[in-house]
Amino acid sequence: RVAPAPTSTSGGRVSLEHVVFRYEPDEPLIEDFTLEVAPGETVALVGPTGAGKTTIVNLLVRFYEIIGGRILLNGVDYRDLSRDEVRRAFGMVLQDTWVFTGTIRDNIAYGRPEASFDEIVAAARAAHVDNFVRTLPDGYDTILDEDASNLSSGQKQLLTIARAFLADQSILILD
Secondary structure (H helix, E strand, O other): OOOOOOOOOOOOOEEEEEEEEOOEOOEOOEEEEEEEEOOOOOOOOOOOOOOOHHHHHHHHOOOOOOOEEEEEEOOEEHHHOOHHHHHHOEEEEOOOOOOOOEEHHHHHHOOOOOOOHHHHHHHHHHOOOHHHHHHOOOHHHOEEOOOOOOOOHHHHHHHHHHHHHHHOOOEEEEO
8 A cells, every 4th residue: 555645744633722713804703712633533523503613624724714823733833834735634524525527436536546446445445335336337437427416415425435534644524
């Protein structure tokens, strides 16, 4: 197996220190938020709709910039890293699944096109999608259309989980 090249963001430690963020200058959303996540640790952010859970995810991957505080990836301030480098540290499965026109194999391997078929199958097994894929006439070579209408929402979600497992990033976010 070919492991992703180590970067300054590999390792999995995430620190949010006194983070402040607002979409609108006069409307506080996140004020003095602090969280430390060690490598291998599992953390769940729970709360009602609109509480800021997805906003925290968006801040972690630098879709937005924080107003105050710091976000560190393995002790490195993420503002000292390129957006691409920050985003490579994270494997993500979002609420809205994203698949593209192509085979199931290609959809799982997105982000790691050099992955072997055995690695793709291992990721699919870990995500509990392998059994379903093997029931399809063309298996992993089944072509998905743009909206993957030939799959259920749950099956699409499992494919994106398999994709995240195959990417094998040090930090996995399920939103």
